[in-house]
Amino acid sequence: MKQKITLKKIAKEFGVSISTVSKALKDSHEISQELKNKIQAFATYYHYKPNSLALNLRNQNTKTIGVIIPEIVHHFFTTVITGIEKLANDKGYNVMICLSNESYKKEVLNLQMLASGVVDGIIASVAKETEEKDDYRHFNELINNGIPLVMFDRVVDEINCSKVIADDKGGAILATQQLIKNGCKRIALLTTPDYVTVGNERREGYLMALNDHNMAVDHDLIIKIDDKLTIDEQLSVLFEDGNYPDGIFAVNEIYAATVMKVARGYGYNVPEDIEVIGFTDGLISEFTTPSLTTVAQHGRTMGRKSCELLLDEIDSQDTEYQYKTNLIKTDLTIRDSTKKVQLHN
Secondary structure, eight states: OOOOOOHHHHHHHHTOOHHHHHHHHTTOTTSOHHHHHHHHHHHHHTTOOOOHHHHHHHHOOOSEEEEEESOSSSHHHHHHHHHHHHHHHHTTOEEEEEEOTTOHHHHHHHHHHHTTTTOSEEEEOOOHHHHHHTOOHHHHHHHHTTOOEEEESSOOTTSOSEEEEEOHHHHHHHHHHHHHHTTOSSEEEEEOOTTOHHHHHHHHHHHHHHHHTTOOOOGGGEEEOOTTSOHHHHHGGGTTTSOOOSEEEESSHHHHHHHHHHHHHTTOOTTTTOEEEEESOOHHHHHSSSOOEEEEOOHHHHHHHHHHHHHHHHHOOOTTOOOOEEEEOOEEEOOTTSOSOOOOO
């Protein structure tokens, strides 16, 4: 059986750009007859069927980029958009924002719409439902047809594109170490289901920090939150038997703010009885009572870097474009939900 052929594979075979292949298949006068004959014969032999949406995207310059985010409720994603828009606008590009609402189906529809020729490239963070399904064919189709794609935050290792990620593991280590330094002995983790990549990275950092300090892992203190259920009820298990944690690390600021509210309902004070650290330094972290110590992801930096990588690929005519992965360092913002003890290197 002949392999499935794409514009990208044809371009690689002949050592030319994807736009050259597209022009050859359209019998453009800009391409030599000899090269056109070779490319057309190759495409015929492998039963190449042109993707009209992809051809439109590669052959038109819209000066617009598309961005797909999973949700708008997290302040982090709004800061990423700010970083993207600032650089894009400075470079003469407009930005079109789409929301997947953590839905696989809506993510696919968003990609199809953006690939209809209305944008020059796409920046995306993967929806939770897509991670749960473990189905990334819609992203691979974009890549195979030469559509520039950059993934940020929630990325998929097996998809061959540029990526921008936060140092989730390092941030979790910092947060857990801070709680240990402050004297916490029973440190709980509020995390996501196993299929969420960033949650896995943060959980691994938490476990590494405990191991580095010879602290045993109590799996009863690791709560995997199902966002489809009431978060308050899932967190109540930490406080019902009186053997409550004295430190809590939450993988996002919503979980952190919620657990502080639940703890108060059981009569515990933060940080006197329980210290809490969240992840993502957003408005919730700043304005909760008490204000939340948190790991800062630097969303604007992530957005700017994502846009920089996308524009670099859009401008490139190299069929062997070298994809890059950038790691954005995280750090700790100390506020009132932890005691005033600083880490020392």
